Amino acid sequence: MPYLSGTLRPQGTLLSNYTLLDDSGIANSIAAISGQPPNAQTAAGCPTYAEFPPGTKANGKGIVRGAGCVYPVETLTLADQLGSARFTWHAYMEGMVDEGGQPATCVHPGSGEAETAAPGGYATIQNPFAYFHSLLDLGDCASNDVSIDKLSGDLRKAVKTPNYSFIAPTPCDSGAIGRCVAGSPEGPANADAFLSQWAPQILAAPAFKKDGLLIVVFDAPPVESGTTPPAEDPLRVGALLISPFASKGGTETVPFNPYSLFRSSEELFGLQKLAMGADPKTKTFAPELLGETGGD
Numbered sequence: 086m087p088y089l090s091g092t093l094r095p096q097g098t099l100l101s102n103y104t105l106l107d108d109s110g111i112a113n114s115i116a117a118i119s120g121q122p123p124n125a126q127t128a129a130g131c132p133t134y135a136e137f138p139p140g141t142k143a144n145g146k147g148i149v150r151g152a153g154c155v156y157p158v159e160t161l162t163l164a165d166q167l168g169s170a171r172f173t174w175h176a177y178m179e180g181m182v183d184e185g186g187q188p189a190t191c192v193h194p195g196s197g198e199a200e201t202a203a204p205g206g207y208a209t210i211q212n213p214f215a216y217f218h219s220l221l222d223l224g225d226c227a228s229n230d231v232s233i234d235k236l237s238g239d240l241r242k243a244v245k246t247p248n249y250s251f252i253a254p255t256p257c258d259s260g261a262i263g264r265c266v267a268g269s270p271e272g273p274a275n276a277d278a279f280l281s282q283w284a285p286q287i288l289a290a291p292a293f294k295k296d297g298l299l300i301v302v303f304d305a306p307p308v309e310s311g312t313t314p315p316a317e318d319p320l321r322v323g324a325l326l327i328s329p330f331a332s333k334g335g336t337e338t339v340p341f342n343p344y345s346l347f348r349s350s351e352e353l354f355g356l357q358k359l360a361m362g363a364d365p366k367t368k369t370f371a372p373e374l375l376g377e378t379g380g381d
Contacts (some may be wrong), residue, residue, distance in 0.1 A: 086277035086307075087324070093284060093301065097327035098335040100370065103302065104342050105320040110259070110304035111154070112353045114213035116343035117302070118251070119162045120147070120360030126154045134194040147360040155196070163249070163347060164229070165219050166356045171246040173320035176214050177233040179253040179279070180207035188232035191215055202256070205266040211253040211299055236285060246292035249350070254279045260307045290326065298328040298353070298374065302346065330374045341368050349374075 090325065105113050109130045112123035126135050144150065149160050167174045183189035192207065193215040194200050198205040202208035209215050212230065229247075239245045256264035260276035280301065287299055288333030303322040324341065348362040352371035361367055371377075 086273050086280075088277045088281040088284075089301065093280065093325060093327065095297075095334050096288075097325050097333065098331040098337055099195040100324040100326065100337050100341050102338055102340045103322060103324035103345075104340065105304070105306065107321060107342055108320065110256075110261075111210040111213065111342045113304045114211075114253075115156075116361065117304075117346040118164065118213050119150055119156070119160065119217065120344055120347045120362040121156065121160065122361060124150070125152045125208060125355040131200075131216070133199050134209070136196055143360075146363070148183040151296050154216050155221075156217045156219070156221055160217060161219055161359060162214065162217050162357075163350055164214060164225060164254070165217075165356065166351065166359070167249055168170075168225060169249055170354065170356060172354060173262060174229055174251075175235075175247040176212065176240065176251040176253070177236045178207060178212050178230065178253055179233045180205075180210070181232045181257060182207065184237065188234050190228070190232070191221070191226035193360075203262065205257045205269065206255060208256050208264075211256060211259065214251070233283075236283070240286055240290040240292070243290075243292040246290060248354070252283065257327045259304070261305070276307065278305075289293055294329070296329065298326065298331070300346065301327070302343075326370065326374070328374060330376070335375075337370065339370070341370060345369060 106116055107113060107123045107128050109128050110129040111131050113128055115121050124155045131154040137149065137151055137157055141149060141157055143150050143160060149156055164174050181189055181192050193209045200209050214220050214226055214230050257271060257337045258275045258279040260273045262271055266273040287293055306319045306322055344361040344367045347368045348358060349369045349371040351358050351362050352369055353374065
């Protein structure tokens with residue numbers, strides 16, 4: 086991934102010990118926006134759009150236990166918190182279209198149905214916001230979970246740029262093997278190409294230049310076609326922070342994970358910490374960006 090390693094890496098701080106919770110992308114994405122741990126269904130990649138059993142409630146720590154992919158309405162996400170605090174948010178999904186091939190919002194299978202994603206196309210497992218009734222039932226997903234086609238226009242003016250944006254490629258463009266059109270390129274080079282298309286637009290945006298933060302993360306271990314992940318720790322994938330408030334070319338060796346991404350996002354927006362975001366063991370990188378570490 087020459088663009089990520091050669092162009093973006095020198096512009097930001099590498100979180101060299103950012104480690105995934107599971108090798109399932111949707112399990113890590115759900116944790117990153119809600120602090121909910123992986124369960125049997127999410128760790129399996131949510132093969133069906135499975136609801137939690139009726140009556141499922143969160144425990145005293147706000148964590149929902151049991152089997153399911155679509156969380157009860159009481160289970161809150163970062164998007165719910167942002168909306169309540171009057172911040173704006175958008176999720177921008179590559180390839181998200183309706184049955185007629187037109188850009189659509191909050192696309193997902195019906196309850197209990199299996200997803201039938203076309204090769205090279207959008208898949209709901211790239212879109213964690215579509216798995217929460219708190220966003221589905223009240224219309225927030227339909228309003229804010231949109232096609233990536235809208236991103237360029239929203240970046241042109243700071244007033245149109247959401248306070249929080251979640252940007253996801255198709256599985257093919259995320260680097261997944263076996264998810265592209267037959268005969269087309271696949272693997273990490275696709276993810277690098279996706280970054281080279283969108284990262285320059287983000288970094289040039291007025292909102293980013295003012296006080297922005299770009300976080301580049303993987304939700305599953307990147308693997309080249311025909312190879313296997315490194316044996317020592319295949320889930321340690323690293324992450325990159327680029328911001329006017331992050332050290333260029335810096336490296337942070339603290340162990341972070343998707344819960345850290347959730348907690349750090351909550352702290353950067355001054356929100357209450359929920360679920361695993363509130364766990365004392367969850368590390369945060371927000372203080373350094375906020376200038377609260379007492380360092381340089």
